[in-house]
Amino acid sequence: MxxxxxxxxxxxxxQLQPFQEAYTRVFSTFTDISILELFKKSREYSDKVFALTESGEMSLEKMHQYRMINAFKDFGYSITTDEADAFQKEYKDQQYKxxxxxxxxxxxxxxxxxxxxxxxxxxxxxxxxxxxxxxxxxxxxxxxxxxxxxxxxxxxxxxxxxxxxxxxxxxxxxxxxxxxxxxxxxxxxxxxxxxxxxxxxxxxxxxxxxxxxxxxxxxxxxxxxxxxxxxxx
Structure with missing residues (x-):
C-alpha cells in the first residue's frame, strides 16, 4: 500500500497568508513591494542558512533578521534588526492562527x-x-x-x-x-x-x-x- x-x-x-498579515501590520508604509515576491526572497535566504540553524552555528533570531534584511535589500529598502524582529514576532503570532x-x-x-x-x-x-x-x-x-x-x-x-x-x-x-x-x-x-x-x-x-x-x-x-x-x- x-x-x-x-x-x-x-x-x-x-504560508503567504500569515506573512501577508504580518507585513500589513508592520510594514504598511511600504506600498510598492510585491508581498509575494518578498516572501519568495525571504524563503530563499532562509533556505541558504537553514543548515547553520540546524547545527547551532546561527541562532533562529539571527536567521530571521538575515532573511528579512536581505530580502528587503533586494527591493532597494533598508530595514533595521529591530524592524526585522518586530516582523518576526507578528509573523510567528499569525502562524499559530x-x-x-x-x-x-x-x-x-x-x-x-x-x-x-x-x-x-x-x-x-x-x-x-x-x-x-x-x-x-x-x-x-x-x-x-x-x-x-x-x-x-x-x-x-x-x-x-x-x-x-x-x-x-x-x-x-x-x-x-x-x-x-x-x-x-x-x-x-x-x-x-x-x-x-x-x-x-x-x-x-x-x-x-x-x-x-x-x-x-x-x-x-x-x-x-x-x-x-x-x-x-
Missing part, C-alpha cells in the same frame, strides 16, 4: 476514506512546528506519532538519512512512499535521492534548481493537486 507524506509549511497551509487549505482538507478526507496512511514530515524547531500543526486540527486524519520533525529526528530534509529514518519508523518502503511538498530542494530532491515518488506543489511558479531531477508529478494549484490525488489513489 502507498503511504503519503506531506510537508507542513506552504503545503498543508498557505493558520488554517488548512480547503482542497487539502478534501484531500485528507479522501485519503482517510481510502484507508491510505498519511504522515507529516517537516523541518524546523519542534515546539514551533507542533503549535502550527495543532492550529490545523489534523487529529481526525493522523495521530501525533505520524509527525516527523527534523529537530526531533536528528536529520533534516533533504538528507537521505531523514527519509530512511522515516521509512524505518513507519514500516514503509521507499518504493511505496509519496512525498508531497512545495520545496524543490527539501521535498523533491530529498525524495528523489531516497527513492521516493514525489508530487511538487509549485503554485508559486518556482524554477527547478537541478535540471536533471524531476518530481514524479507537478501541480500548479491545489485544485490540480486534489484532482491528481483522486486519479492516483
Amino acid at each position: 502507498k503511504s503519503i507524506f506531506f510537508d507542513l509549511d506552504d503545503t498543508l497551509y498557505d 493558520v488554517t488548512l487549505v480547503p482542497e487539502m482538507k478534501n484531500i485528507l478526507q479522501y485519503l482517510s476514506s481510502k484507508g491510505i496512511p498519511v504522515y507529516v514530515t517537516t523541518n524546523g524547531p519542534s515546539a514551533h512546528q507542533r503549535l502550527k500543526l495543532e492550529s490545523l486540527n489534523l487529529s481526525q486524519w493522523l495521530p501525533k506519532n505520524n509527525i516527523y520533525i527534523s529537530s526531533e529526528v536528528g536529520y533534516a530534509k533533504p538528507h537521505k538519512d531523514f527519509f530512511d529514518y522515516v521509512n524505518g519508523k513507519t514500516n514503509t518502503s521507499c518504493s511505496d512512499s509519496y512525498m508531497i511538498g512545495d520545496s524543490f530542494e527539501n521535498d523533491i530532491i530529498g525524495a528523489h535521492n531516497a527513492g521516493w515518488d514525489s508530487i511538487w506543489i509549485n503554485n508559486k511558479n518556482k524554477a527547478r534548481t537541478i535540471e536533471h531531477i524531476h518530481p514524479t508529478h507537478e501541480t500548479n494549484s491545489y485544485q490540480q493537486l486534489e484532482e491528481l490525488i483522486k486519479l492516483l489513489f
Whole structure:
C-alpha cells in the first residue's frame, strides 16, 4: 500500500497568508513591494542558512533578521534588526492562527476514506512546528506519532538519512512512499535521492534548481493537486 507524506509549511497551509498579515501590520508604509515576491526572497535566504540553524552555528533570531534584511535589500529598502524582529514576532503570532487549505482538507478526507496512511514530515524547531500543526486540527486524519520533525529526528530534509529514518519508523518502503511538498530542494530532491515518488506543489511558479531531477508529478494549484490525488489513489 502507498503511504503519503506531506510537508507542513506552504503545503498543508498557505504560508503567504500569515506573512501577508504580518507585513500589513508592520510594514504598511511600504506600498510598492510585491508581498509575494518578498516572501519568495525571504524563503530563499532562509533556505541558504537553514543548515547553520540546524547545527547551532546561527541562532533562529539571527536567521530571521538575515532573511528579512536581505530580502528587503533586494527591493532597494533598508530595514533595521529591530524592524526585522518586530516582523518576526507578528509573523510567528499569525502562524499559530493558520488554517488548512480547503482542497487539502478534501484531500485528507479522501485519503482517510481510502484507508491510505498519511504522515507529516517537516523541518524546523519542534515546539514551533507542533503549535502550527495543532492550529490545523489534523487529529481526525493522523495521530501525533505520524509527525516527523527534523529537530526531533536528528536529520533534516533533504538528507537521505531523514527519509530512511522515516521509512524505518513507519514500516514503509521507499518504493511505496509519496512525498508531497512545495520545496524543490527539501521535498523533491530529498525524495528523489531516497527513492521516493514525489508530487511538487509549485503554485508559486518556482524554477527547478537541478535540471536533471524531476518530481514524479507537478501541480500548479491545489485544485490540480486534489484532482491528481483522486486519479492516483
